[in-house]
Amino acid sequence: xxxxxxxxxxxxxxxxxxxxxxxxxxxxxxxxxxxxxxxxxxxxxxxxxxxxxxxxxxxxxxxxxxxxxxxxxxxxxxxxxxxxxxxxxxxxxxxxxxxxxxxxxxxxxxx
Numbered sequence: 580x581x582x583x584x585x586x587x588x589x590x591x592x593x594x595x596x597x598x599x600x601x602x603x604x605x606x607x608x609x610x611x612x613x614x615x616x617x618x619x620x621x622x623x624x625x626x627x628x629x630x631x632x633x634x635x636x637x638x639x640x641x642x643x644x645x646x647x648x649x650x651x652x653x654x655x656x657x658x659x660x661x662x663x664x665x666x667x668x669x670x671x672x673x674x675x676x677x678x679x680x681x682x683x684x685x686x687x688x689x690x
């Protein structure tokens with residue numbers, strides 16, 4: 580796993596799709612930037628107080644490690660991969676029905 584920030588809590592493992600790959604800061608290499616339409620896995624979510632209380636995410640597949648001061652990708656760049664999320668939960672056989680009303684919107688909410 581490319582992230583060293585896993586001390587933030589347990590992993591989320593939420594499948595997402597990048598919906599916005601615009602406005603990459605020049606000091607972040609293209610290889611560390613999400614690509615629109617590509618699938619990723621959110622492993623953690625934090626509130627970024629210094630960025631207007633918006634939310635940021637860590638991804639399993641790519642990392643901003645070494646790109647200080649950048650540490651998190653803006654959560655608003657991603658949408659939940661509904662099909663992968665539903666499959667993930669149906670495979671766990673947790674005995675509860677997936678709350679489709681909350682998942683079908685597809686977008687992770689940002690503050």
